[in-house]
Every structure is written in structure tokens, then in C-alpha cells.
Amino acid sequence: MTRKWCVYFFLLFICSLLVIENSNFSPKVSVVVPVYNTEKYLSQCLDSLKKQTLHEIEFIVIDDGSTDNSYQIMQEYAKQDKRFKIFQQINQGVGKTRNRGMELAKGEYIGFVDSDDYVSPNYFEKLYNVSVKYDADVGIMPNVMKFSENHIESSIYPYFRFTFIEDFSFLIGDAGQQWDKIYKKSFLDKHNIQSLEDRIWFEDEWFSTLVALYAKRVAMTDETIYFYRYNPNGISARQERSLEEIFRGLALYDRLLDAIENAGLDGMRKNELRRRMEEKIEWFKKTYGKDYLV
Secondary structure (H helix, E strand, O other): OOHHHHHHHHHHHHHHHHHHHHHOOEEEEEEEEEEEOHHHHHHHHHHHHHHOOOOOOEEEEEEOOOOOOOOHHHHHHHHHOOOEEEEOOOOOHHHHHHHHHHHOOOEEEEEEEEOOOOOOOOHHHHHHHHHHHOOOOEEEOOOOEEOOEEEEEEEEEOOHHHHHHHHOOOOOOOOOOOOOOEEEEHHHOOOOOOOOOOOOOOHHHHHHHHHHHHHHEEEOOOOOOOOEEEEOOOOOOOOOOOHHHHHHHHHHHHHHHHEOOOOOOHHHHHHHHHHHHHHHHHHHHHHHHOOOOO
């Protein structure tokens, strides 16, 4: 056999190994990152993902119609690291973008990170390990470091002293964020749990309430941190709301009350979730509807 043919068969062998390696790659966690005009902060977010100590992981980064250089930044990371899977679409909102990411995800668990936030290097490894240990539908961490350009504060949920949780009502309100947890993909698929696609400022509460309805096991670790970038001028921080926003919010809470009633829960669990939702509605009225509602 000539040297030319030896080189040819050697390259063919190497290529076949690469194909097998890629086809057998099964991520433990898929991380969905919706991106919209966050070029100022995006590298910090993606760097924190690239440094994750959990190696069997994929990052599904979706540009939701950005008009800045966000997509170009995403392309650079995809060139450097094959775990970054990047996509581009016309602007559809964070809910639809997260749902597309969940459809693309191949991981055993799915997590979410907002593109202007970042996480500790061991973030997904700690969440995955505790979730697998307890065969949990949801893995949650209580340590959120909220920060802005000139302010930083630590927020710790009062449930951190527990590793395994059987009361899920805290997912309504106190821990209603979608991004500080990982979720077993088979659990989300079984109950058809998706992000709310309506453009509303507290869309995370839809997702978290559905999770609270159907989760059987929730595990927690306090050994890692999510760094949440707080914008005091952003939509989430704004106290003044239009009458249309108030009524859309109340309509959403009514839908969630109906979901609690019709989920087939036992009496004790249903009553507790309903109580927490009613408390949330009263808080909403007092906080945002005080100028409109009597």
C-alpha cells in the first residue's frame, strides 16, 4: 500500500472516530440562553458557561433578532467551543425563544441563563449532582447575587437549609424565577410545561407555577451562585403600570388559579398552592394596582 493510501485511510479513520464521538455525545444538561441586544454583557455570560466544571453540557444560545453585535459575539464562542450551539431568529420575545431552546435541547436536564447574567463555574455541576442524587424533577439553588452598576446584594431563599423538599408552594412567588433552577426534560415533556409566550413582564411565574403543580421531587443545593444583573430602570423594576398591564396580569393569575383547580391535586396540596396564589394576587393588587383598583 502506498504512503498516499495510508494517509487517506488514516484520515478516514480519524473522521469516523469524530463522527462516533459526536453521535454518542449526550449532554447531562442543556442550557438555554435567549439573547437580545446584550452585547455589553454577553461575553461575561458566555465566559461563565464556557468555564463550567460540568463537561457533559451544551449551550443553546438563541439570538432573538438583536440589532447590535450580539450574534457576532455568539459566533466567536461557537468557533472556539463546540458545546455552543447558536441560532438566529426574528424577534419573538423571551417566552418563544426559551420554548425553541427547549425543543432543541438534548440534555437530561434543562437550565436557563439570561444573557446579561452569569453563573459560578460549578453552577450546573452542583445542580445536576443534587438533582440526580434525589431523582428530582427540579434542582434549585437559593443563592442569588443581585447586582447593578453601583449596587450589590445577596438574596437567599429561606429554604436553603433543606436538601430535599416536599412542599413546592414556595415556587409561587418567592422562587418564581425560571432561571435559577434546572428541570428534568422528561418531566417538562410529560406535562407539556412551556414558557409563557405572551409578552408580559412576569412571564416566569407561569412556568414556575406549572412546575409547582406537577413536580414530585425537588432538590436543592446552596453551594453555588447565580449572578443576576438588576436594572433599576428596567421593566421588572418599574412600579407604575398601565391599566392594560394590570388587567393582563390579573387575567394571567386567574388562568393560574384555574390550572391549580383543574390539575387533579390532592386536597392539601391544592389548598396550599391556591392559598399562595391568592396571596400573590393580593400582593400584585397592592403593589401595582393601588391607583386603579379599589
